[in-house]
Amino acid sequence: MQSALESALLQLESAVSVLGLDEGLHQLLATPRRSLEVAVPLRRDDGTLEVLQGYRVQHNLSRGPAKGGIRFHPRTDLDEVRALAMWMTWKCALIGIPYGGAKGGVAVDPRRLSRNELERVTRRYASEIMPIIGPEKDIPAPDVGTDEQTMAWIMDTYSIHSGYTVTGVVTGKPVSLGGSQGRAGATSRGVMYAAFSALREAGVDHRRVRVAVQGFGKVGGLAAQYLHDAGCCVVAVSDVGGGIYNPRGLDPAALLKHLRSGAETVVGYPGTDTVTNSELLELDVDVLVPAALEGVLHEGNAAAVRARFVVEGANGPTTPDADKILEDRGVVVVPDILANSGGVAVSYFEWVQDLQAYFWSEDEVNDRLKALMESSYAEVSQLAADKGLSLRTAAQVIGVGRVADAHRTRGLYP
Numbered sequence: 001m002q003s004a005l006e007s008a009l010l011q012l013e014s015a016v017s018v019l020g021l022d023e024g025l026h027q028l029l030a031t032p033r034r035s036l037e038v039a040v041p042l043r044r045d046d047g048t049l050e051v052l053q054g055y056r057v058q059h060n061l062s063r064g065p066a067k068g069g070i071r072f073h074p075r076t077d078l079d080e081v082r083a084l085a086m087w088m089t090w091k092c093a094l095i096g097i098p099y100g101g102a103k104g105g106v107a108v109d110p111r112r113l114s115r116n117e118l119e120r121v122t123r124r125y126a127s128e129i130m131p132i133i134g135p136e137k138d139i140p141a142p143d144v145g146t147d148e149q150t151m152a153w154i155m156d157t158y159s160i161h162s163g164y165t166v167t168g169v170v171t172g173k174p175v176s177l178g179g180s181q182g183r184a185g186a187t188s189r190g191v192m193y194a195a196f197s198a199l200r201e202a203g204v205d206h207r208r209v210r211v212a213v214q215g216f217g218k219v220g221g222l223a224a225q226y227l228h229d230a231g232c233c234v235v236a237v238s239d240v241g242g243g244i245y246n247p248r249g250l251d252p253a254a255l256l257k258h259l260r261s262g263a264e265t266v267v268g269y270p271g272t273d274t275v276t277n278s279e280l281l282e283l284d285v286d287v288l289v290p291a292a293l294e295g296v297l298h299e300g301n302a303a304a305v306r307a308r309f310v311v312e313g314a315n316g317p318t319t320p321d322a323d324k325i326l327e328d329r330g331v332v333v334v335p336d337i338l339a340n341s342g343g344v345a346v347s348y349f350e351w352v353q354d355l356q357a358y359f360w361s362e363d364e365v366n367d368r369l370k371a372l373m374e375s376s377y378a379e380v381s382q383l384a385a386d387k388g389l390s391l392r393t394a395a396q397v398i399g400v401g402r403v404a405d406a407h408r409t410r411g412l413y414p
Helices: 004-019 024-030 078-094 115-132 146-160 188-200 218-229 252-260 278-282 320-328 342-356 361-387 391-410
Strands: 034-044 047-056 066-072 101-107 138-142 210-214 233-239 240-245 274-276 287-290 309-311 332-334
Touching: 004 066, 004 078, 004 320, 004 391, 024 218, 024 391, 034 078, 034 115, 034 218, 047 078, 047 233, 066 078, 066 115, 066 146, 066 342, 078 101, 078 342, 078 391, 101 138, 115 146, 138 146, 138 342, 188 218, 188 287, 188 309, 188 332, 188 342, 210 218, 210 240, 210 278, 218 233, 218 252, 218 287, 233 252, 233 278, 320 332, 332 391, 342 361, 361 391
Parallel strands: 066 101, 066 138, 210 233, 210 287, 287 309, 309 332
Antiparallel strands: 034 047, 047 101, 233 240, 240 274
């Protein structure tokens, strides 16, 4: 199976071919501007010392400061972070916000840590990457295994070292610390807007579709709820423990409440059948939302996908091999750099609000997000139709092309 980095590089190669870029510019776009690997020593609550590996990659800075999430996950490594940073570059350029792409993470399972241990890991990691982050250099945000509390600790650590409060150093913060209304559900809401744009273009009423969501976490959980509340029938969801299925539909809000009350997994929820994460991907539904980790749709299972639409809530869930299979079968794939760009869009809104110390209402944030997502989808769809491209290749061509234009306009120093 192709790795995340292999997938990202192949997607870039496809866009470079369509754009007709020369090999030197291709290599410049493929190579991260800066990669940092740090040791993150952790003193456990029992007094033992454990050394974790942390990373921060700034892929491109041509269109503005770097932007990208921080994930805490045991499988995190430098190649994965490089791929995610590259996708962030194209994503920001695609939706027209003035950022370059970055990503970071620590190779750790946050579920194994106490709250005090998690805070110590976060603050030590923040102190290690501090030389390269800042509101005008690189602005982290939450990702897999992190949340608004993680961002609050990073902001506080950075501010203490700076000698004054710097709210704009991270986004995805609590509203009480300069966070934006509407940020918590922005990625999920963007997934919904992208899905509805694809359905509308195909002449499909979203109130008549059946949906399966793999990854009932921060993105997938709220995406399922928003889709359900808008009239879709969400028949299956899954998390790390497995999945559940009910052909008559699930109530995502009740499931989220069930998990918040202490349940470790959705598996076993009353009135549902158990399915595996793999089986969920192959259910007879109209819309499949992979919202977990990268590479879940690959050459080995793409032919078994029965959904007519795949809307990527996660980063890189579909490998290039799977893309080809799905395209040949007529499956519409709304790519990650478009479908899940709502999070970075509202992160940008939050950063702007922090810099001017003037904040918008949740309705204003959601209205701006909806307009941005729908206009970005329309632009990608138009290019795909004009050039005979898949939505993914069209999205990559727009994003890569804008970054390439920025490189050419700025020139090469010295």
